Amino acid sequence: MFGVATGAQLGVLTDAWLLVSVVLTAGAAAVLGLAVLPAQRPSQPAPPSAPRRRRLTRPAERAPCAYTS
Template identity: 75%
Template sequence: MSKMLLSIHVLAAILTIGPITVAASIFPRYARAAGAVGEIADDGEERGERAASIAGLLHRICRGYAIAGLAVPVFGVATGARMGILTDAWLLVSTVLTAIAAGVLVLMLLPLQATLLELTAAGAGADEKRTRPAAARLSGLTGIFNLLWTVVVVLMIFRPGATTGG
C-alpha cells in the first residue's frame, strides 16, 4: 500500500507541479509582449493580442493545476503516515517548504498574474511603467517558487537522516 500511495504522490507532483512551474515561468514573457502596440505578425494578427491570449491560457493552467495540486500533499501525508515517518526532520522541512511554495503560488503568483492580465487587457498601450516592473517581480517570485520545489524534490530523494533507506 505504501508503494501505491508513494506512486500516486509522485505522479501527482509531476503532473501538477510540473505544468505550473513551466507555465508560471513563461507567463511574464507573454504578459510583457501583450503590451506590444501595433506590431503585426506574419498572419496579420496583432502580436499583442496573441501574447495576451497565451498569457491568459498560462494563467488558467497555473490556476487549474494549483487546485489539482492539492492531491500532492494529501497523498504525501498519507504516504508518510503509512510509512511512519511523519515526524522525520526531512519530511517536516519538506512539508514546511511545500506550504511556503503553495503560499507563494496562491497569495503572490496567481494574483500578480491576474493583475498583469488586467493591465494588458486595457488594450494597446497598456501602462508599460506598471507592466514591466510587475512582470519582473513576477519572474523573481516564480524563481523562488521553482527553487522551493527543487529543494523539496532534493529532500524527497536524499532524505537526510531518514531511517527508511535512501
C-alpha cells in the same frame, strides 16, 4: 491522502526531512497564492464586451501560373 497513509505506515511522519518538505511546500503554495497569481491579473487584457465577427471573403483571383503542366 495516500502520501500521509504511506508515511504513517512507514513511521516517517515525524522525520525532519519530511517536516521540512511539508513546510517548504506550504510556503511555496502561499507565495503562489498571495504574490504570483494576484500580480498576473492586471497583466491580462480585459475581455471584449462583444465578440467581433470576421467577414468571410473570397481570396483574390490568382494569375495563371506559367509553369503548369
